[in-house]
Amino acid sequence: MDEFSLIATYFRNLGPRSALLGVGDDCALIQLAASETLAVTTDTLVAGIHFPLVQDPQLLARRCLRVNLSDLAAMGAEPRWFQLALTLPAADPDWLEAFSAGLAADALSFGCELTGGDTTRGPLTITLTMMGVLPRGQALLRSGAIPGDGIFVTGNLGDSRGALAVLDAPPAHSSAAAATLVERYWLPEPRLTMGQRLRTIASAAIDISDGLLADLGHICERSGVAAEVTVDYLPISTALAAIAGEQAAAWALTGGDDYELCFTAPADQADTVVAIGRDLGVQVTAVGRITAGTGVRCVNAAGGDYKIHERGYTHF
Amino acid sequence: MDEFSLIATYFRNLGPRSALLGVGDDCALIQLAASETLAVTTDTLVAGIHFPLVQDPQLLARRCLRVNLSDLAAMGAEPRWFQLALTLPAADPDWLEAFSAGLAADALSFGCELTGGDTTRGPLTITLTMMGVLPRGQALLRSGAIPGDGIFVTGNLGDSRGALAVLDAPPAHSSAAAATLVERYWLPEPRLTMGQRLRTIASAAIDISDGLLADLGHICERSGVAAEVTVDYLPISTALAAIAGEQAAAWALTGGDDYELCFTAPADQADTVVAIGRDLGVQVTAVGRITAGTGVRCVNAAGGDYKIHERGYTHF
Numbered sequence: 001m002d003e004f005s006l007i008a009t010y011f012r013n014l015g016p017r018s019a020l021l022g023v024g025d026d027c028a029l030i031q032l033a034a035s036e037t038l039a040v041t042t043d044t045l046v047a048g049i050h051f052p053l054v055q056d057p058q059l060l061a062r063r064c065l066r067v068n069l070s071d072l073a074a075m076g077a078e079p080r081w082f083q084l085a086l087t088l089p090a091a092d093p094d095w096l097e098a099f100s101a102g103l104a105a106d107a108l109s110f111g112c113e114l115t116g117g118d119t120t121r122g123p124l125t126i127t128l129t130m131m132g133v134l135p136r137g138q139a140l141l142r143s144g145a146i147p148g149d150g151i152f153v154t155g156n157l158g159d160s161r162g163a164l165a166v167l168d169a170p171p172a173h174s175s176a177a178a179a180t181l182v183e184r185y186w187l188p189e190p191r192l193t194m195g196q197r198l199r200t201i202a203s204a205a206i207d208i209s210d211g212l213l214a215d216l217g218h219i220c221e222r223s224g225v226a227a228e229v230t231v232d233y234l235p236i237s238t239a240l241a242a243i244a245g246e247q248a249a250a251w252a253l254t255g256g257d258d259y260e261l262c263f264t265a266p267a268d269q270a271d272t273v274v275a276i277g278r279d280l281g282v283q284v285t286a287v288g289r290i291t292a293g294t295g296v297r298c299v300n301a302a303g304g305d306y307k308i309h310e311r312g313y314t315h316f
Numbered sequence: 317m318d319e320f321s322l323i324a325t326y327f328r329n330l331g332p333r334s335a336l337l338g339v340g341d342d343c344a345l346i347q348l349a350a351s352e353t354l355a356v357t358t359d360t361l362v363a364g365i366h367f368p369l370v371q372d373p374q375l376l377a378r379r380c381l382r383v384n385l386s387d388l389a390a391m392g393a394e395p396r397w398f399q400l401a402l403t404l405p406a407a408d409p410d411w412l413e414a415f416s417a418g419l420a421a422d423a424l425s426f427g428c429e430l431t432g433g434d435t436t437r438g439p440l441t442i443t444l445t446m447m448g449v450l451p452r453g454q455a456l457l458r459s460g461a462i463p464g465d466g467i468f469v470t471g472n473l474g475d476s477r478g479a480l481a482v483l484d485a486p487p488a489h490s491s492a493a494a495a496t497l498v499e500r501y502w503l504p505e506p507r508l509t510m511g512q513r514l515r516t517i518a519s520a521a522i523d524i525s526d527g528l529l530a531d532l533g534h535i536c537e538r539s540g541v542a543a544e545v546t547v548d549y550l551p552i553s554t555a556l557a558a559i560a561g562e563q564a565a566a567w568a569l570t571g572g573d574d575y576e577l578c579f580t581a582p583a584d585q586a587d588t589v590v591a592i593g594r595d596l597g598v599q600v601t602a603v604g605r606i607t608a609g610t611g612v613r614c615v616n617a618a619g620g621d622y623k624i625h626e627r628g629y630t631h632f
Binding site: 020021025026027028029030031032033034036037038039040041042043044045046047048049050071072074075077081083084085087115116117118120121122123125127129131132136139141142143205206207222 | 336337341342343344345346347348349350352353354355356357358359360361362363364365366387388390391393397399400401403431432433434436437438439441443445447448452455457458459521522523538
């Protein structure tokens with residue numbers, strides 16, 4: 001199979017058709033209205049680093065798409081188009097069929113379409129560049145948090161860290177808790193609609209890919225503020241509590257790959273953002289507040305310092 | 317060095333600033349006018365496949381940018397923004413400094429800017445997604461060629477194939493011809509201005525990445541036509557003639573990586589496209605004609621069939 005038949009067989013028709021021109025020319029062509037802003041994000045998954053060498057290609061495809069979609073969610077953007085760069089050791093039809101099926105299913109359900117990319121031979125690596133749109137001037141940046149704002153997170157934190165513990169040392173008896181965490185790891189839920197609803201409410205937002213402390217740290221740095229997180233308020237799933245025990249809070253603070261949103265909003269908007277979440281079936285939890293200064297401080301409900309030793313994931 | 321300082325040190329300020337928001341948030345933000353269309357293309361370079369494992373990182377960066385720019389040239393688009401996905405075995409400051417310097421130099425000279433991307437650890441792989449703009453409805457597609465059109469190419473063909481021969485078996489005595497070919501391979505010249513000038517003249521266009529026969533074949537397939545290439549008319553550099561001898565024509569037909577434009581235009585526009593090329597310092601050569609049917613046929617000037625055995629490069 002050469003690369004042209006590979007593309008024609010597995011990647012020609014993925015998702016709806018709103019681009020002027022998709023796969024099969026030198027470039028994809030996309031027309032935007034003047035009142036819209038294009039949001040663009042890129043994420044790479046490398047075999048042996050971000051996932052085991054042998055892995056269900058359908059899950060891989062879906063996770064890669066969702067990880068990118070999560071960045072759009074954190075800007076308040078709607079997904080539209082994506083480019084796929086796929087580096088493969090060989091053109092294995094079974095692998096490709098499963099991969100493109102996973103990609104097609106999630107592209108359809110999230111309303112985005114493949115517009116082009118590149119296929120090359122080499123160590124298995126997947127790079128996806130996702131493009132979305134949002135109304136001019138309404139992007140959720142990392143830079144707008146001010147002292148007095150509340151800090152909120154969607155969903156539960158630390159589940160993916162729990163999944164890695166399960167995958168690294170599979171329990172002797174498989175449990176529902178372990179299975180729940182592993183599925184959460186492979187199929188994170190990008191909070192797209194939540195992000196879009198927060199456009200005019202949140203003062204800053206980021207998706208939690210490197211861990212709450214690290215990612216909230218980015219908001220603080222870009223906004224020129226400090227943050228105080230109350231560890232007792234962190235949303236922890238029953239599955240994580242069952243697997244992690246006493247480490248659950250530490251994993252919720254430092255575990256990466258959750259792809260939940262962390263955002264700040266004026267403190268008087270707390271009820272509003274929780275209600276929006278309820279509308280959408282998304283749990284929203286207030287976990288702290290923005291203060292003057294620099295850095296992220298963890299406290300317990302009584303106000304004392306909480307000591308944390310792990311840091312968020314960094315690649316180098 | 318963690319990934320955040322890696323990005324801040326080497327990739328924060330590359331090129332001019334026309335994006336609303338570049339490196340350092342969840343997505344880049346780009347605003348387009350309603351009369352403009354966005355053109356998007358992605359290319360990957362893999363160490364050990366597309367280039368030797370140890371290679372001057374400055375040349376690598378520039379080649380990767382130029383290969384993507386060539387796709388924009390083939391659409392008639394103007395380059396604006398790019399996303400970079402860089403997978404590295406380690407964060408080597410010397411390597412990164414040279415790579416980002418090469419990227420910055422070419423980004424500046426071609427008028428595009430880095431808007432974001434991803435840095436990951438793993439086997440050295442570079443994926444670049446380039447975005448450009450063009451006036452609505454003026455893109456140069458592969459699909460517009462009709463019987464009677466002339467077939468034209470820019471520059472010389474086969475030089476990169478000659479460079480690979482030199483690199484595979486370095487000559488005992490280095491020659492100016494060998495050095496010329498190797499530089500052509502590493503620093504192809506994307507024909508951006510030529511592509512833009514051809515928007516209202518060419519009926520179809522592609523850039524020659526897989527070899528003239530393969531890429532002209534794509535135009536034929538997408539346009540539903542056949543092509544006849546007169547081998548004697550192929551533009552061959554004196555450097556290639558010196559290195560390739562009798563194989564020069566075969567390499568000009570099948571050698572990839574030249575990143576020249578192949579385009580079709582009404583036969584009565586031949587003088588016009590040559591004159592546009594002369595204006596821009598770009599050699600334009602008529603190499604054949606579009607006919608009814610399918611496939612690409614090679615003939616000699618006397619009209620007889622020319623036998624060719626090599627095919628263009630395919631990855632799998």
